[in-house]
Amino acid sequence: MGLESKLGDNIFTTQLDKFLNWGRKNSLWPMPFGTACCAIEFMSVMQNKYDLARFGAEAMRFSPRQSDLLIVAGRVSIKMMPVLQRIYRQMAEPKWVISMGACASSGGIFDTYSTIQGIDNFIPVDAYAPGCPPRPETLLDAIIKLQKKIETERSIHYK
Amino acid sequence: MATPLEMLQKVQDKFSDNILKTSDRLGEATVSIERDCIVDLMNFLRDDTDLAFDFLMDLCGVDYLEMGGFERFGVTYHLYSMKYNHRIRVKAFIPETDPKIDTVSHLWHAANWAEREVYDMYGIGFNNHPDMRRILNPDDFEGFPLRKEFPAEGIGYRDNFEKIERLGAQ
Numbered sequence: 001m002g003l004e005s006k007l008g009d010n011i012f013t014t015q016l017d018k019f020l021n022w023g024r025k026n027s028l029w030p031m032p033f034g035t036a037c038c039a040i041e042f043m044s045v046m047q048n049k050y051d052l053a054r055f056g057a058e059a060m061r062f063s064p065r066q067s068d069l070l071i072v073a074g075r076v077s078i079k080m081m082p083v084l085q086r087i088y089r090q091m092a093e094p095k096w097v098i099s100m101g102a103c104a105s106s107g108g109i110f111d112t113y114s115t116i117q118g119i120d121n122f123i124p125v126d127a128y129a130p131g132c133p134p135r136p137e138t139l140l141d142a143i144i145k146l147q148k149k150i151e152t153e154r155s156i157h158y159k
Numbered sequence: 160m161a162t163p164l165e166m167l168q169k170v171q172d173k174f175s176d177n178i179l180k181t182s183d184r185l186g187e188a189t190v191s192i193e194r195d196c197i198v199d200l201m202n203f204l205r206d207d208t209d210l211a212f213d214f215l216m217d218l219c220g221v222d223y224l225e226m227g228g229f230e231r232f233g234v235t236y237h238l239y240s241m242k243y244n245h246r247i248r249v250k251a252f253i254p255e256t257d258p259k260i261d262t263v264s265h266l267w268h269a270a271n272w273a274e275r276e277v278y279d280m281y282g283i284g285f286n287n288h289p290d291m292r293r294i295l296n297p298d299d300f301e302g303f304p305l306r307k308e309f310p311a312e313g314i315g316y317r318d319n320f321e322k323i324e325r326l327g328a329q
């Protein structure tokens with residue numbers, strides 16, 4: 001099974017960046033940070049009808065140390081923001097963040113003293129999934145967009 | 160089972176000095192009282208054999224600013240009797256200058272967290288409460304969010320966090 005039988009002893013040449021990005025974009029390990037109804041929608045993204053495994057992101061880990069994609073699904077309160085920041089810091093580089101739904105992206109309808117008005121004020125966000133809550137297709141679209149973004153990344157851009 | 164009027168009559172007979180108002184509107188018994196007699200009244204409602212209010216359904220704070228209460232603040236208790244299947248509502252009024260009232264958490268343990276929530280949201284302290292601290296907001300939170308003068312968007316709590324930059328950002 002596999003490429004070896006087809007290709008024999010041949011070799012490929014490619015750029016290191018392209019090779020790394022190819023591997024990274026097709027093996028995203030999501031860490032769900034679900035605080036509201038968006039997390040319910042996220043569950044259906046993982047299940048067989050929408051099946052995030054088609055994009056190589058089915059290995060869901062509930063530990064930030066084992067994940068490289070943080071999916072913030074739901075509103076974040078002022079009491080939860082320090083927790084989210086700690087989780088973000090615990091993830092190993094390279095790491096990406098998807099802000100799922102209106103609340104995580106902008107505070108949504110909760111223009112109140114206790115709700116963060118968009119997590120991108122305090123942690124970097126790579127892709128936004130709009131909706132309240134977003135349909136599963138929307139989140140899949142966000143992940144595809146994120147994969148396209150990963151394709152263009154430079155591995156040696158860290159200073 | 161006692162009718163609302165019978166319940167109110169019983170309470171009236173015993174606590175006539177402290178009662179501000181009673182009402183049986185819509186068949187719901189409501190007693191408005193001064194805060195000083197709250198523990199005695201609740202004890203009576205719970206232990207009287209004909210009333211037997213063994214269940215504190217809910218307890219919540221009210222800010223009556225310009226709403227025609229007897230005082231600025233109030234705490235409203237909803238009691239239910241499992242034995243007789245009847246209910247009563249008790250409103251205790253609390254002045255703004257000294258927002259304190261005695262706890263009823265030794266009568267119903269359900270009152271413990273509910274009183275902490277009232278303290279958290281309205282700043283009404285409960286004397287003799289076993290654990291009087293905030294329950295929903297962070298411990299270092301300042302202000303009481305459900306008071307009418309509190310701005311809905313807060314005063315900077317939601318903006319006051321460190322911004323984490325992307326690693327390698329220019």
